[in-house]
Amino acid sequence: MHKIVNKKRLTDDITLMEVEAPLIAKKILPGQFIVLRLTENGERIPLTMFDFDSKKGTVTFVFMKVGKSTYELDMFEEGDSLQDVIGPMGHAVEIKKHGTVVCVGGGVGTPEVLPVANALREAGNKVIIIAGYRTKNLVILEDLLGAFSDDLRICTDDGSYCIKGFTTTLLKELIDSGEKIDLVHTVGPVIMMKLICDITRPLGIKTMVSLNPIMLDATGMCGSCRVNVGGQMQLACVDGPEFDGHEVDFDDLMNRLTMFKAEEQEALERYKLAHPEAFDTDKGGA
Numbered sequence: 001m002h003k004i005v006n007k008k009r010l011t012d013d014i015t016l017m018e019v020e021a022p023l024i025a026k027k028i029l030p031g032q033f034i035v036l037r038l039t040e041n042g043e044r045i046p047l048t049m050f051d052f053d054s055k056k057g058t059v060t061f062v063f064m065k066v067g068k069s070t071y072e073l074d075m076f077e078e079g080d081s082l083q084d085v086i087g088p089m090g091h092a093v094e095i096k097k098h099g100t101v102v103c104v105g106g107g108v109g110t111p112e113v114l115p116v117a118n119a120l121r122e123a124g125n126k127v128i129i130i131a132g133y134r135t136k137n138l139v140i141l142e143d144l145l146g147a148f149s150d151d152l153r154i155c156t157d158d159g160s161y162c163i164k165g166f167t168t169t170l171l172k173e174l175i176d177s178g179e180k181i182d183l184v185h186t187v188g189p190v191i192m193m194k195l196i197c198d199i200t201r202p203l204g205i206k207t208m209v210s211l212n213p214i215m216l217d218a219t220g221m222c223g224s225c226r227v228n229v230g231g232q233m234q235l236a237c238v239d240g241p242e243f244d245g246h247e248v249d250f251d252d253l254m255n256r257l258t259m260f261k262a263e264e265q266e267a268l269e270r271y272k273l274a275h276p277e278a279f280d281t282d283k284g285g286a
Contacts, residue, residue: 001081005058010140013065014108015074016050021085022057030115031093031210031242034059035218037084038076043069046089046215048112048187048241059085062111062140068267071278089218090241093208097124099182102174103149104130104167104196106188111141112210116185118148126150128179130170132192136161168195181205186245190257194250201246209245211236213253214260228252 006018024034028049036045051060065071076082093116101120105113110131121127129149133139134157146152153170154162163170167188175181186196187210200207213236215225220238227234228249234240272279 001083002085003081004076004078007078010062011138014062014140016060016062018058018060019082019085020057021059024085024087025052025054025057025059028052028059028088029092030095030119032088032090033241034061034085034087035089036082038069038072039083042083044216044218045069045073046218048210050111050114062108064108067264068271071271075278090237093185093242095119095123100126100128100180101183101185102128102130102171102181104171104184104186106132106167106192107134107138109188110145112187114141114144114148121148128174130167132167134158167192168199171196171199175203190250190254193245197245207245208242209248210241211243211253212241213256
């Protein structure tokens with residue numbers, strides 16, 4: 001069992017949670033992920049690590065309520081315990097001196113940029129962070145994004161905060177300004193990562209993407225997280241989650257992500273009927 005030592009609401013639907021996991025905290029590196037199981041019969045939930053503290057023996061992750069299991073996770077409070085926290089899973093990001101690195105995060109993917117950006121900066125790189133959100137009330141962790149970068153650029157789709165536009169808009173403006181970019185690292189919605197790669201591919205700018213396909217066992221046995229990279233099947237759980245974005249078949253990935261949409265919605269509706277308090281803002285469930 002893994003005790004929750006800190007829970008912080010970042011927005012109505014996005015939550016930060018810190019849990020005890022001393023063995024993982026000693027070994028996990030930027031870019032790797034963990035797998036949670038809330039109860040003995042619960043679903044396995046893969047989540048990228050946001051922070052870790054080897055001295056305290058804790059790992060911290062950020063999640064958004066989108067399906068049955070994340071709504072259920074959000075009902076856990078400080079002092080409660082999760083059944084399992086497994087990790088570290090996947091490969092860490094290669095940290096070395098490249099020169100100028102642009103880290104692009106979209107929505108709830110932005111927290112996953114932070115440990116990577118921090119490590120790359122400590123390795124001597126100039127780090128520029130581009131963070132994109134739908135609207136102002138979804139902007140999260142702005143102070144940390146600024147602290148972990150040499151240059152922070154924020155945009156919102158509707159223009160309600162900072163620059164109106166998309167992460168692709170800011171990346172294009174940065175390139176057009178003459179900034180020499182040696183590496184782009186991006187994580188967020190699949191369509192965003194695809195469009196980022198469409199910009200960098202013809203310019204020959206190396207672009208690494210952190211992928212989030214459907215994942216079950218996260219050990220390479222089930223094959224559900226397979227992605228097409230350079231015409232070869234790769235498993236995001238053991239071969240990734242980071243891949244060369246210019247080699248990823250994003251259209252295939254987007255199609256696979258919708259495979260169980262109806263079943264996911266049905267599970268969410270059943271949970272809502274059984275636990276209406278999880279959706280009641282007056283009771284703190286949202």
